[in-house]
Amino acid sequence: MALPSLNIRFHNTLTRQLEPFVPEQAPKVLMYNCGPTVYDFAHIGNFRAFVFADTLRRFLELAGYEVDQVMNITDVGHMTDDQAADGGGEDKMQLAARRMKEAKKSGKAEVDNPDDPYQISAYFTKAFLEDAKVLRLKIADEYPQHMPRATQHVSQMQAMIRKLIDAGHAYVASDGAVYYSVESFPEYGKLSGNTLDKIRGGAGGRVLDEHQQVKRHPADFLLWKPDATHIMKWDSPWGAGYPGWHIECSAMATTVLGRDVIDIHTGGEDNIFPHHECEIAQTCGATGHTHFARYWMHTRFLLVEGQKMSKRLGNFFTIRDLLAKGAEPAAIRYELMRSHYRSNMDFTFKGLEDATSAVRRLRQLAVDLEQIAGDAKGKLDAGHPLLMAFGEALADDLNVSGALGALFSWAKEDHKDPAADLAALRQVDHVLAMLDAPKPANDDGLATRCKAIDDARKRKDFAAADQLRKQLIDDGYEVSTNKDGTTARRKLT
Ligand code: AMP
Numbered sequence: 001m002a003l004p005s006l007n008i009r010f011h012n013t014l015t016r017q018l019e020p021f022v023p024e025q026a027p028k029v030l031m032y033n034c035g036p037t038v039y040d041f042a043h044i045g046n047f048r049a050f051v052f053a054d055t056l057r058r059f060l061e062l063a064g065y066e067v068d069q070v071m072n073i074t075d076v077g078h079m080t081d082d083q084a085a086d087g088g089g090e091d092k093m094q095l096a097a098r099r100m101k102e103a104k105k106s107g108k109a110e111v112d113n114p115d116d117p118y119q120i121s122a123y124f125t126k127a128f129l130e131d132a133k134v135l136r137l138k139i140a141d142e143y144p145q146h147m148p149r150a151t152q153h154v155s156q157m158q159a160m161i162r163k164l165i166d167a168g169h170a171y172v173a174s175d176g177a178v179y180y181s182v183e184s185f186p187e188y189g190k191l192s193g194n195t196l197d198k199i200r201g202g203a204g205g206r207v208l209d210e211h212q213q214v215k216r217h218p219a220d221f222l223l224w225k226p227d228a229t230h231i232m233k234w235d236s237p238w239g240a241g242y243p244g245w246h247i248e249c250s251a252m253a254t255t256v257l258g259r260d261v262i263d264i265h266t267g268g269e270d271n272i273f274p275h276h277e278c279e280i281a282q283t284c285g286a287t288g289h290t291h292f293a294r295y296w297m298h299t300r301f302l303l304v305e306g307q308k309m310s311k312r313l314g315n316f317f318t319i320r321d322l323l324a325k326g327a328e329p330a331a332i333r334y335e336l337m338r339s340h341y342r343s344n345m346d347f348t349f350k351g352l353e354d355a356t357s358a359v360r361r362l363r364q365l366a367v368d369l370e371q372i373a374g375d376a377k378g379k380l381d382a383g384h385p386l387l388m389a390f391g392e393a394l395a396d397d398l399n400v401s402g403a404l405g406a407l408f409s410w411a412k413e414d415h416k417d418p419a420a421d422l423a424a425l426r427q428v429d430h431v432l433a434m435l436d437a438p439k440p441a442n443d444d445g446l447a448t449r450c451k452a453i454d455d456a457r458k459r460k461d462f463a464a465a466d467q468l469r470k471q472l473i474d475d476g477y478e479v480s481t482n483k484d485g486t487t488a489r490r491k492l493t
């Protein structure tokens, strides 16, 4: 269903302003999202970026577009110090192998052979897809066609590197590695503001590194690293080795989406520089176009209780950590999407509690509307006030909080045409994906225990009902009874 002529505006990092969104070949929209690295579990910060991409896609679908979404999986090992132009530090896959070997020694084997990087990436890819499905990310249902793995696209990366060398944008340095020559691309720095004069002046200190003596410019970045001893390596005209991190996304975006210029490219704010700056230089250098993505959209970081998430602070959470604490999948999705993507979001357990109630209210509303509507079939009307208000908020640079505000104030109104209202609510849920979300994994047996309480109450055996209720509370559940019966849920903290 297409919403009537929404005036969609998105903030484009490239131009630093709100721009009307006009895809090159409507109704198709080609969108690429920088995806997960699979040497560890993705954390809720990563998932904020992925939930944003999913919400954006679902909104564009609601607005009548056909979205071709591609999200890569980085399964080539890259350096811990990826932000440096040469990627210094230790290889992340090597690091994961070391950690998994330790785990195996202490009896917690995650894979049979921790020396096999393909086993490691397969293990974390599977975990990622499970988590993504919990959060109802549509892209997870399109694996592997729309979720390309870097290791499967090395030949396309090599073809692009070849083109860049031929076009004078890349060179083989004295250390045998292939570098991109940033001075060959006058637009370098346009996305991030890290232009070459600033980098030379020292403002981009992160790109200065120990290899600068072999490079033409300190910001020249790695395209191919010959290293015959590396944990993952491929033959190439420049020696057996592995590709640079940035070339992955340029090659996979253009290959899998099938066009040199795409409509939208997303990532977290840390991707702006150097990753996306370098992607633009590579793709435009190889294709000759002035643009790679026409709209660049970046999510600000997620913080936890006001602090940066870190293992050391003990505030580092994965989706599975939250599920183990009893969080509802739909509430996690709600919490990750509800604040504007261009402001930092503060993840708190209080927020997650509020999200849980919000999701419940929505589900209850759908149940109530279904009951009142009975067999009446709702005619879906694009001019329905809920759809209009919800759509208009999202059209304004994906203002999810505004859209949710509109939804909840509409929910409080009288529902004179429940069938039409239900139809509109279901449309809104195309974006929210909350009404039919899976139940928490640890709900097993809970329904039976709640029913036992209700049965005891029906028998007027209130002592037994109280006893059963107390047991649930002792087990860490919150229990509530209303006219529809007893429900329980695990406390989040
Ligand atoms: P990575 O697996 O580290 O490559 O990250 C995957 C995506 O998550 C990238 O787009 C990052 O920019 C994004 N990201 C990483 N940390 C956070 C965070 N704390 N908040 C929001 N996005 C993040």
Ligand code: ZN
Pocket (backbone or CB within 6 Å): 033, 034, 035, 249, 275
């Ligand atoms: Zn990327």
